[in-house]
Amino acid sequence: MPRGRFLSLEGGEGAGKSTQARALAAALRDRGVAAVITREPGGSPGAEAIRALLLEGESGRWSARAETLLFAAARADHLEKVIRPALENGCWVICDRFxxxxxxxxxxxxGVADAEVLALHAFxxxxxxxxRTFLLTLPLALGAERAARRDRGASDRFAARESDFHAAVGAAFERFAEAEPDRFRRIDAAQPPAAVTxxxxAALADWLP
Structure with missing residues:
Protein backbone atom coordinates (compact mmCIF):
# COMPACT_ATOMS: atom_id res chain seq x y z
CA MET A 1 0.00 0.00 0.00
CA PRO A 2 1.50 3.40 -0.94
CA ARG A 3 2.16 5.86 1.86
CA GLY A 4 -0.43 8.57 2.32
CA ARG A 5 0.23 12.30 1.99
CA PHE A 6 0.85 14.50 5.02
CA LEU A 7 -0.68 17.99 4.78
CA SER A 8 -0.54 20.77 7.37
CA LEU A 9 -2.46 24.03 7.63
CA GLU A 10 -0.65 26.97 9.21
CA GLY A 11 -1.36 30.62 9.84
CA GLY A 12 -2.23 33.14 12.51
CA GLU A 13 -5.32 33.42 14.65
CA GLY A 14 -8.63 33.58 12.79
CA ALA A 15 -7.28 32.28 9.49
CA GLY A 16 -9.88 29.50 9.36
CA LYS A 17 -7.54 26.53 9.63
CA SER A 18 -9.97 24.23 11.42
CA THR A 19 -12.81 25.06 9.03
CA GLN A 20 -10.59 24.53 6.01
CA ALA A 21 -9.19 21.26 7.36
CA ARG A 22 -12.73 19.88 7.49
CA ALA A 23 -13.61 21.26 4.06
CA LEU A 24 -10.44 19.90 2.47
CA ALA A 25 -11.00 16.45 3.99
CA ALA A 26 -14.56 16.38 2.63
CA ALA A 27 -13.36 17.42 -0.84
CA LEU A 28 -10.66 14.75 -0.84
CA ARG A 29 -13.13 12.08 0.26
CA ASP A 30 -15.42 13.10 -2.59
CA ARG A 31 -12.50 12.26 -4.88
CA GLY A 32 -12.03 8.85 -3.31
CA VAL A 33 -9.09 9.80 -1.10
CA ALA A 34 -9.12 8.50 2.48
CA ALA A 35 -8.48 11.52 4.70
CA VAL A 36 -7.85 11.87 8.43
CA ILE A 37 -8.22 15.24 10.21
CA THR A 38 -6.17 15.96 13.30
CA ARG A 39 -4.76 18.94 15.17
CA GLU A 40 -1.92 20.29 17.25
CA PRO A 41 -1.48 20.49 20.07
CA GLY A 42 -3.53 17.35 20.48
CA GLY A 43 -4.70 14.62 18.17
CA SER A 44 -3.96 11.69 20.49
CA PRO A 45 -5.17 11.14 24.09
CA GLY A 46 -1.77 11.98 25.55
CA ALA A 47 -1.32 15.03 23.36
CA GLU A 48 -4.84 16.26 24.16
CA ALA A 49 -3.94 16.17 27.87
CA ILE A 50 -0.91 18.34 27.11
CA ARG A 51 -3.12 20.63 24.98
CA ALA A 52 -5.16 21.52 28.06
CA LEU A 53 -1.97 22.44 29.93
CA LEU A 54 -0.81 24.64 27.06
CA LEU A 55 -4.01 26.51 26.21
CA GLU A 56 -5.58 27.07 29.62
CA GLY A 57 -4.56 29.55 32.28
CA GLU A 58 -2.84 32.91 32.25
CA SER A 59 -0.65 34.06 29.38
CA GLY A 60 2.48 33.79 31.51
CA ARG A 61 1.74 30.33 32.86
CA TRP A 62 4.64 28.82 30.90
CA SER A 63 7.82 30.30 29.50
CA ALA A 64 8.44 29.94 25.76
CA ARG A 65 11.06 27.27 26.49
CA ALA A 66 8.65 25.27 28.64
CA GLU A 67 5.98 25.59 25.93
CA THR A 68 8.45 24.33 23.33
CA LEU A 69 9.15 21.22 25.41
CA LEU A 70 5.45 20.56 25.97
CA PHE A 71 4.66 20.95 22.28
CA ALA A 72 7.51 18.60 21.36
CA ALA A 73 6.24 15.96 23.79
CA ALA A 74 2.67 16.26 22.51
CA ARG A 75 3.86 16.03 18.90
CA ALA A 76 5.94 12.91 19.55
CA ASP A 77 2.91 11.11 20.96
CA HIS A 78 0.63 12.43 18.22
CA LEU A 79 2.96 11.16 15.50
CA GLU A 80 3.41 7.76 17.09
CA LYS A 81 -0.26 7.14 17.82
CA VAL A 82 -2.09 8.87 14.96
CA ILE A 83 -0.11 10.44 12.10
CA ARG A 84 2.39 7.72 11.20
CA PRO A 85 -0.12 4.83 11.41
CA ALA A 86 -2.57 6.72 9.17
CA LEU A 87 0.13 7.52 6.61
CA GLU A 88 1.33 3.91 6.59
CA ASN A 89 -2.26 2.79 5.95
CA GLY A 90 -2.39 4.99 2.84
CA CYS A 91 -4.50 7.79 4.34
CA TRP A 92 -3.92 11.46 3.70
CA VAL A 93 -3.45 13.25 7.02
CA ILE A 94 -4.62 16.87 7.34
CA CYS A 95 -3.17 18.50 10.44
CA ASP A 96 -4.39 21.82 11.85
CA ARG A 97 -0.94 23.22 12.81
CA PHE A 98 2.35 21.31 13.10
CA GLY A 111 12.61 33.99 21.50
CA VAL A 112 13.57 30.31 21.31
CA ALA A 113 16.21 29.64 18.64
CA ASP A 114 14.88 27.88 15.56
CA ALA A 115 17.74 25.39 15.77
CA GLU A 116 16.60 24.39 19.27
CA VAL A 117 13.00 23.89 18.15
CA LEU A 118 14.15 21.75 15.24
CA ALA A 119 16.56 19.77 17.42
CA LEU A 120 13.69 18.80 19.72
CA HIS A 121 11.62 17.91 16.66
CA ALA A 122 14.46 15.75 15.32
CA PHE A 123 14.61 13.85 18.61
CA ARG A 132 2.83 20.10 1.74
CA THR A 133 1.99 22.99 4.04
CA PHE A 134 -0.77 25.49 3.32
CA LEU A 135 -0.10 28.90 4.82
CA LEU A 136 -3.45 30.65 5.20
CA THR A 137 -2.77 34.37 5.08
CA LEU A 138 -4.93 37.38 5.93
CA PRO A 139 -4.44 40.86 7.40
CA LEU A 140 -3.71 40.89 11.13
CA ALA A 141 -6.74 43.05 11.96
CA LEU A 142 -9.11 40.75 10.06
CA GLY A 143 -7.66 37.71 11.80
CA ALA A 144 -8.11 39.34 15.21
CA GLU A 145 -11.72 40.22 14.35
CA ARG A 146 -12.48 36.66 13.26
CA ALA A 147 -10.77 35.18 16.31
CA ALA A 148 -12.77 37.45 18.62
CA ARG A 149 -16.03 36.28 17.03
CA ARG A 150 -14.88 32.66 17.29
CA ASP A 151 -13.77 32.85 20.91
CA ARG A 152 -16.58 35.06 22.23
CA GLY A 153 -14.43 36.46 25.01
CA ALA A 154 -12.86 33.11 25.94
CA SER A 155 -9.54 33.31 24.08
CA ASP A 156 -6.82 30.78 24.87
CA ARG A 157 -3.37 31.78 26.16
CA PHE A 158 -2.01 32.37 22.65
CA ALA A 159 -4.93 34.12 20.98
CA ALA A 160 -5.12 36.55 23.92
CA ARG A 161 -1.59 37.90 23.41
CA GLU A 162 -0.77 41.37 22.14
CA SER A 163 -0.88 42.39 18.48
CA ASP A 164 2.93 42.72 18.32
CA PHE A 165 3.25 39.04 19.21
CA HIS A 166 0.83 38.02 16.45
CA ALA A 167 2.57 40.29 13.95
CA ALA A 168 5.84 38.49 14.73
CA VAL A 169 4.11 35.13 14.24
CA GLY A 170 2.76 36.20 10.85
CA ALA A 171 6.14 37.48 9.72
CA ALA A 172 7.75 34.20 10.81
CA PHE A 173 5.34 32.13 8.72
CA GLU A 174 6.09 34.31 5.71
CA ARG A 175 9.83 33.72 6.15
CA PHE A 176 9.33 29.98 6.44
CA ALA A 177 7.27 29.95 3.23
CA GLU A 178 9.93 31.94 1.38
CA ALA A 179 12.67 29.59 2.61
CA GLU A 180 10.82 26.39 1.62
CA PRO A 181 8.85 27.08 -1.58
CA ASP A 182 8.71 23.38 -2.47
CA ARG A 183 6.74 22.59 0.69
CA PHE A 184 4.70 25.73 1.32
CA ARG A 185 1.73 27.05 -0.63
CA ARG A 186 0.38 30.48 0.33
CA ILE A 187 -3.43 30.71 0.29
CA ASP A 188 -5.37 33.97 0.63
CA ALA A 189 -7.65 33.24 3.59
CA ALA A 190 -9.53 36.54 3.21
CA GLN A 191 -11.44 34.95 0.31
CA PRO A 192 -14.83 33.27 0.85
CA PRO A 193 -14.37 29.82 2.46
CA ALA A 194 -15.28 27.92 -0.72
CA ALA A 195 -12.63 29.83 -2.67
CA VAL A 196 -10.01 29.00 -0.04
CA THR A 197 -10.85 25.29 -0.30
CA ALA A 202 -5.75 23.41 -7.04
CA ALA A 203 -2.44 23.34 -5.18
CA LEU A 204 -2.84 19.55 -4.82
CA ALA A 205 -3.68 18.92 -8.46
CA ASP A 206 -0.34 17.20 -9.08
CA TRP A 207 -1.22 14.52 -6.51
CA LEU A 208 -4.96 14.09 -6.95
CA PRO A 209 -6.43 11.16 -8.88
Missing part, protein backbone atom coordinates in the same frame (compact mmCIF):
# COMPACT_ATOMS: atom_id res chain seq x y z
CA UNK A 99 5.97 22.10 13.96
CA UNK A 100 5.98 25.36 11.95
CA UNK A 101 3.59 26.82 14.54
CA UNK A 102 6.07 26.03 17.30
CA UNK A 103 8.82 27.61 15.20
CA UNK A 104 6.69 30.75 14.79
CA UNK A 105 5.01 31.11 18.20
CA UNK A 106 7.65 29.84 20.62
CA UNK A 107 10.60 30.34 18.28
CA UNK A 108 10.46 33.66 16.47
CA UNK A 109 7.80 35.37 18.63
CA UNK A 110 8.85 33.69 21.88
CA UNK A 124 10.92 13.58 19.49
CA UNK A 125 9.45 13.22 16.01
CA UNK A 126 12.44 12.07 13.95
CA UNK A 127 12.30 15.34 12.01
CA UNK A 128 9.15 14.44 10.06
CA UNK A 129 7.79 17.36 8.04
CA UNK A 130 4.55 17.62 6.06
CA UNK A 131 4.65 16.82 2.36
CA UNK A 198 -10.73 25.46 -4.08
CA UNK A 199 -7.31 27.11 -3.96
CA UNK A 200 -5.96 24.33 -1.76
CA UNK A 201 -7.35 21.67 -4.07
Missing amino acids: VDSTRAYQGVAG GSEGLLPD AAML
Whole structure:
Protein backbone atom coordinates (compact mmCIF):
# COMPACT_ATOMS: atom_id res chain seq x y z
CA MET A 1 0.00 0.00 0.00
CA PRO A 2 1.50 3.40 -0.94
CA ARG A 3 2.16 5.86 1.86
CA GLY A 4 -0.43 8.57 2.32
CA ARG A 5 0.23 12.30 1.99
CA PHE A 6 0.85 14.50 5.02
CA LEU A 7 -0.68 17.99 4.78
CA SER A 8 -0.54 20.77 7.37
CA LEU A 9 -2.46 24.03 7.63
CA GLU A 10 -0.65 26.97 9.21
CA GLY A 11 -1.36 30.62 9.84
CA GLY A 12 -2.23 33.14 12.51
CA GLU A 13 -5.32 33.42 14.65
CA GLY A 14 -8.63 33.58 12.79
CA ALA A 15 -7.28 32.28 9.49
CA GLY A 16 -9.88 29.50 9.36
CA LYS A 17 -7.54 26.53 9.63
CA SER A 18 -9.97 24.23 11.42
CA THR A 19 -12.81 25.06 9.03
CA GLN A 20 -10.59 24.53 6.01
CA ALA A 21 -9.19 21.26 7.36
CA ARG A 22 -12.73 19.88 7.49
CA ALA A 23 -13.61 21.26 4.06
CA LEU A 24 -10.44 19.90 2.47
CA ALA A 25 -11.00 16.45 3.99
CA ALA A 26 -14.56 16.38 2.63
CA ALA A 27 -13.36 17.42 -0.84
CA LEU A 28 -10.66 14.75 -0.84
CA ARG A 29 -13.13 12.08 0.26
CA ASP A 30 -15.42 13.10 -2.59
CA ARG A 31 -12.50 12.26 -4.88
CA GLY A 32 -12.03 8.85 -3.31
CA VAL A 33 -9.09 9.80 -1.10
CA ALA A 34 -9.12 8.50 2.48
CA ALA A 35 -8.48 11.52 4.70
CA VAL A 36 -7.85 11.87 8.43
CA ILE A 37 -8.22 15.24 10.21
CA THR A 38 -6.17 15.96 13.30
CA ARG A 39 -4.76 18.94 15.17
CA GLU A 40 -1.92 20.29 17.25
CA PRO A 41 -1.48 20.49 20.07
CA GLY A 42 -3.53 17.35 20.48
CA GLY A 43 -4.70 14.62 18.17
CA SER A 44 -3.96 11.69 20.49
CA PRO A 45 -5.17 11.14 24.09
CA GLY A 46 -1.77 11.98 25.55
CA ALA A 47 -1.32 15.03 23.36
CA GLU A 48 -4.84 16.26 24.16
CA ALA A 49 -3.94 16.17 27.87
CA ILE A 50 -0.91 18.34 27.11
CA ARG A 51 -3.12 20.63 24.98
CA ALA A 52 -5.16 21.52 28.06
CA LEU A 53 -1.97 22.44 29.93
CA LEU A 54 -0.81 24.64 27.06
CA LEU A 55 -4.01 26.51 26.21
CA GLU A 56 -5.58 27.07 29.62
CA GLY A 57 -4.56 29.55 32.28
CA GLU A 58 -2.84 32.91 32.25
CA SER A 59 -0.65 34.06 29.38
CA GLY A 60 2.48 33.79 31.51
CA ARG A 61 1.74 30.33 32.86
CA TRP A 62 4.64 28.82 30.90
CA SER A 63 7.82 30.30 29.50
CA ALA A 64 8.44 29.94 25.76
CA ARG A 65 11.06 27.27 26.49
CA ALA A 66 8.65 25.27 28.64
CA GLU A 67 5.98 25.59 25.93
CA THR A 68 8.45 24.33 23.33
CA LEU A 69 9.15 21.22 25.41
CA LEU A 70 5.45 20.56 25.97
CA PHE A 71 4.66 20.95 22.28
CA ALA A 72 7.51 18.60 21.36
CA ALA A 73 6.24 15.96 23.79
CA ALA A 74 2.67 16.26 22.51
CA ARG A 75 3.86 16.03 18.90
CA ALA A 76 5.94 12.91 19.55
CA ASP A 77 2.91 11.11 20.96
CA HIS A 78 0.63 12.43 18.22
CA LEU A 79 2.96 11.16 15.50
CA GLU A 80 3.41 7.76 17.09
CA LYS A 81 -0.26 7.14 17.82
CA VAL A 82 -2.09 8.87 14.96
CA ILE A 83 -0.11 10.44 12.10
CA ARG A 84 2.39 7.72 11.20
CA PRO A 85 -0.12 4.83 11.41
CA ALA A 86 -2.57 6.72 9.17
CA LEU A 87 0.13 7.52 6.61
CA GLU A 88 1.33 3.91 6.59
CA ASN A 89 -2.26 2.79 5.95
CA GLY A 90 -2.39 4.99 2.84
CA CYS A 91 -4.50 7.79 4.34
CA TRP A 92 -3.92 11.46 3.70
CA VAL A 93 -3.45 13.25 7.02
CA ILE A 94 -4.62 16.87 7.34
CA CYS A 95 -3.17 18.50 10.44
CA ASP A 96 -4.39 21.82 11.85
CA ARG A 97 -0.94 23.22 12.81
CA PHE A 98 2.35 21.31 13.10
CA VAL A 99 5.97 22.10 13.96
CA ASP A 100 5.98 25.36 11.95
CA SER A 101 3.59 26.82 14.54
CA THR A 102 6.07 26.03 17.30
CA ARG A 103 8.82 27.61 15.20
CA ALA A 104 6.69 30.75 14.79
CA TYR A 105 5.01 31.11 18.20
CA GLN A 106 7.65 29.84 20.62
CA GLY A 107 10.60 30.34 18.28
CA VAL A 108 10.46 33.66 16.47
CA ALA A 109 7.80 35.37 18.63
CA GLY A 110 8.85 33.69 21.88
CA GLY A 111 12.61 33.99 21.50
CA VAL A 112 13.57 30.31 21.31
CA ALA A 113 16.21 29.64 18.64
CA ASP A 114 14.88 27.88 15.56
CA ALA A 115 17.74 25.39 15.77
CA GLU A 116 16.60 24.39 19.27
CA VAL A 117 13.00 23.89 18.15
CA LEU A 118 14.15 21.75 15.24
CA ALA A 119 16.56 19.77 17.42
CA LEU A 120 13.69 18.80 19.72
CA HIS A 121 11.62 17.91 16.66
CA ALA A 122 14.46 15.75 15.32
CA PHE A 123 14.61 13.85 18.61
CA GLY A 124 10.92 13.58 19.49
CA SER A 125 9.45 13.22 16.01
CA GLU A 126 12.44 12.07 13.95
CA GLY A 127 12.30 15.34 12.01
CA LEU A 128 9.15 14.44 10.06
CA LEU A 129 7.79 17.36 8.04
CA PRO A 130 4.55 17.62 6.06
CA ASP A 131 4.65 16.82 2.36
CA ARG A 132 2.83 20.10 1.74
CA THR A 133 1.99 22.99 4.04
CA PHE A 134 -0.77 25.49 3.32
CA LEU A 135 -0.10 28.90 4.82
CA LEU A 136 -3.45 30.65 5.20
CA THR A 137 -2.77 34.37 5.08
CA LEU A 138 -4.93 37.38 5.93
CA PRO A 139 -4.44 40.86 7.40
CA LEU A 140 -3.71 40.89 11.13
CA ALA A 141 -6.74 43.05 11.96
CA LEU A 142 -9.11 40.75 10.06
CA GLY A 143 -7.66 37.71 11.80
CA ALA A 144 -8.11 39.34 15.21
CA GLU A 145 -11.72 40.22 14.35
CA ARG A 146 -12.48 36.66 13.26
CA ALA A 147 -10.77 35.18 16.31
CA ALA A 148 -12.77 37.45 18.62
CA ARG A 149 -16.03 36.28 17.03
CA ARG A 150 -14.88 32.66 17.29
CA ASP A 151 -13.77 32.85 20.91
CA ARG A 152 -16.58 35.06 22.23
CA GLY A 153 -14.43 36.46 25.01
CA ALA A 154 -12.86 33.11 25.94
CA SER A 155 -9.54 33.31 24.08
CA ASP A 156 -6.82 30.78 24.87
CA ARG A 157 -3.37 31.78 26.16
CA PHE A 158 -2.01 32.37 22.65
CA ALA A 159 -4.93 34.12 20.98
CA ALA A 160 -5.12 36.55 23.92
CA ARG A 161 -1.59 37.90 23.41
CA GLU A 162 -0.77 41.37 22.14
CA SER A 163 -0.88 42.39 18.48
CA ASP A 164 2.93 42.72 18.32
CA PHE A 165 3.25 39.04 19.21
CA HIS A 166 0.83 38.02 16.45
CA ALA A 167 2.57 40.29 13.95
CA ALA A 168 5.84 38.49 14.73
CA VAL A 169 4.11 35.13 14.24
CA GLY A 170 2.76 36.20 10.85
CA ALA A 171 6.14 37.48 9.72
CA ALA A 172 7.75 34.20 10.81
CA PHE A 173 5.34 32.13 8.72
CA GLU A 174 6.09 34.31 5.71
CA ARG A 175 9.83 33.72 6.15
CA PHE A 176 9.33 29.98 6.44
CA ALA A 177 7.27 29.95 3.23
CA GLU A 178 9.93 31.94 1.38
CA ALA A 179 12.67 29.59 2.61
CA GLU A 180 10.82 26.39 1.62
CA PRO A 181 8.85 27.08 -1.58
CA ASP A 182 8.71 23.38 -2.47
CA ARG A 183 6.74 22.59 0.69
CA PHE A 184 4.70 25.73 1.32
CA ARG A 185 1.73 27.05 -0.63
CA ARG A 186 0.38 30.48 0.33
CA ILE A 187 -3.43 30.71 0.29
CA ASP A 188 -5.37 33.97 0.63
CA ALA A 189 -7.65 33.24 3.59
CA ALA A 190 -9.53 36.54 3.21
CA GLN A 191 -11.44 34.95 0.31
CA PRO A 192 -14.83 33.27 0.85
CA PRO A 193 -14.37 29.82 2.46
CA ALA A 194 -15.28 27.92 -0.72
CA ALA A 195 -12.63 29.83 -2.67
CA VAL A 196 -10.01 29.00 -0.04
CA THR A 197 -10.85 25.29 -0.30
CA ALA A 198 -10.73 25.46 -4.08
CA ALA A 199 -7.31 27.11 -3.96
CA MET A 200 -5.96 24.33 -1.76
CA LEU A 201 -7.35 21.67 -4.07
CA ALA A 202 -5.75 23.41 -7.04
CA ALA A 203 -2.44 23.34 -5.18
CA LEU A 204 -2.84 19.55 -4.82
CA ALA A 205 -3.68 18.92 -8.46
CA ASP A 206 -0.34 17.20 -9.08
CA TRP A 207 -1.22 14.52 -6.51
CA LEU A 208 -4.96 14.09 -6.95
CA PRO A 209 -6.43 11.16 -8.88
